Amino acid sequence: MSSPAASSVLRxxxxxxxxxxxxxxxxxxxxxxxxxxxxxxxxxxxxxxxxDTTRARDGIPPALLTTDAAALVGDPATDVVVEVMGGLEPAGSLVETALRRGAQVVTANKQLVARRGEELHAIAREHGAGLHYEAAVMAAVPVLAVVRESMAGDEITALRGIVNGSTNYVLDLVAREGVPFADAVRQAGELGYLEADPTEDLEGVDAAAKVAILARTAWGTSVPLDAVETQGISGLTDADFAAAAGRGEVLKLVAEARRGGDGRVHARVAPTALPATDPLAQARGGTNVVEIDAVLAGTVRLVGAGAGGDETASAVLGDVVRAARPR
Ligand SMILES: NC(=O)c1ccc[n+]([C@@H]2O[C@H](COP(=O)([O-])OP(=O)(O)OC[C@H]3O[C@@H](n4cnc5c(N)ncnc54)[C@H](OP(=O)(O)O)[C@@H]3O)[C@@H](O)[C@H]2O)c1
Structure with missing residues (x-):
């Protein structure tokens, strides 16, 4: 990476x-x-x-478009590589290559970070590079910075939140508007809230990746994705919603993690019936919310947009600014 003193340009x-x-x-x-x-x-x-370089992109000059991601990553003049293509490959290899040549890498890729975060951090350390991924968890909500930096002097005991906006949109539509569950899933798909392959959202895989990253950030211990007990919302029925409503409760896909007395981290994602007064029960539409319990601070709650282009760009650009600061 070119030193700030040597260059007044950040590539x-x-x-x-x-x-x-x-x-x-x-x-x-x-x-x-x-x-x-x-x-x-x-x-x-x-x-x-x-x-596809032939497709017009709002605000991106066509001359900047390329299919040669490897050339961009390999260019020694590039200071910061921002990976927002998603998927494990080729994103993983490209991120690894960038780290191996000492670049700063910013990624929004929760699956990549959840599965290979520790290995990529080790490569970054070895090569004097940087790996930043605030956008990978809860998009615009700066939860990783709060957990890693602002609360570093406290002792976090538990985390609990709604970290997948797509499923929350579906659950909210059923609970508040009485839309049948299957119709709500269809509607979310039509509006683009769900991925083309909605399995990651509906089966809790997306939320599991996020809670694994959160837990690792909070406690510094490895939390493999397959150690996160994961149940999505696809098995819910209209009868489940009716039963919860009858008890004055609201069904939410809750992701939680806590550190037990033995120091081990337990993480899970599951549909959970919450009292209507619970702050998580009040999350509307695509909103994300997380509560961080700590010994000194008590409960800290963060709420905001968990998806969207501009909203996610806020976190990505925060990392770009962080990456560009002299160390
Ligand atoms: N969207 C959100 O609200 C959100 C929130 C938080 C985190 N994220 C994460 O951010 C990342 C990007 O999400 P997105 O919603 O922006 O996805 P997207 O709209 O599908 O964009 C992916 C982009 O990557 C390009 N791409 C994919 N595979 C490629 C390859 N092999 N070579 C070159 N280019 C490739 C695509 O090119 P084409 O356009 O030509 O297909 C497209 O421009 C993902 O990791 C996602 O999980 C997204």
Whole structure:
């Protein structure tokens, strides 16, 4: 990585120009002056890797589009590689290559970080690189920074939250509008709230990845994805919703983790009936909420947008700024 003193330009390569990538690109290009004032280095977008360069992308000059992600990552002049393509491959290999040549890497890829986070951190340490992934958990809600930095002097005992906005949208539609469960799932798909393959959301896999990352960040211990007890919402029936409503409760997909007296971390994701007064029960639509319990602080609650291009770009760009600061 070029040293800040040697260069007044911050070269940023974007891997992915979809929902999140396009929002990051637009902001970097349209607000370059602001970042230059903030960082003392003017961000320059070196390229945006996509699969299809013929498709127009709002706010991204076509000349920046490329299918050659490896060339962007391998360019020694690139200071920060932002991975927002998703999936384990080729994203994983590209991130690894960038780290091995000492670059700063920012990623929003929860599956990659949940599965290979420790290995990638080790590579980053070995090569003087940096790995940043605030956007991978709860998008705009800066929960990792709070857990890792702001609460570092406290002792976190438990985490509990709604960390998947898509399923919360579905559950909220059923609970508040009385839409049959199957119709609510269909509607969420049509509105683009669910992935084309909705399994990750509906089976709790997305939430499991996020709680694994959160727990590892809170307690510094490895939390393999297959150690997270995971149950999604796909098995719920309209009768379950009716029964919960009859008890004055609300069904939510709750992700939680706690450290037991033996020091071991227990993490799970499961549909849970909550009293209507529970702050998690009040999360509407795609909102995410997390409660962090700590010995000194008591309960700290963070609420905000858990998805969306601009909302996720907020966290990605926060990491870009962090990555660009002199160490
Ligand atoms: N969307 C959200 O609200 C959100 C929130 C938090 C985290 N995230 C994470 O952010 C990442 C990106 O999400 P997204 O919603 O922006 O996804 P998306 O809209 O599907 O965009 C993915 C982008 O990556 C490109 N891409 C995919 N595979 C590629 C390959 N092999 N080579 C080159 N380019 C490739 C795609 O190119 P084409 O456009 O040509 O297909 C597209 O531009 C994911 O890890 C996701 O989990 C998303």
């Amino acid at each position: 940023v390569a974007l891997l992915g120009g979809g929902t999140v990538g396009a929002a990051v690109a637009r902001r970097l290009l349209q607000h370059a002056d602001r970042y230059a004032d903030q960082l003392g280095r003017r961000p320059e977008l070196t390229g945006v890797a996509v699969r």
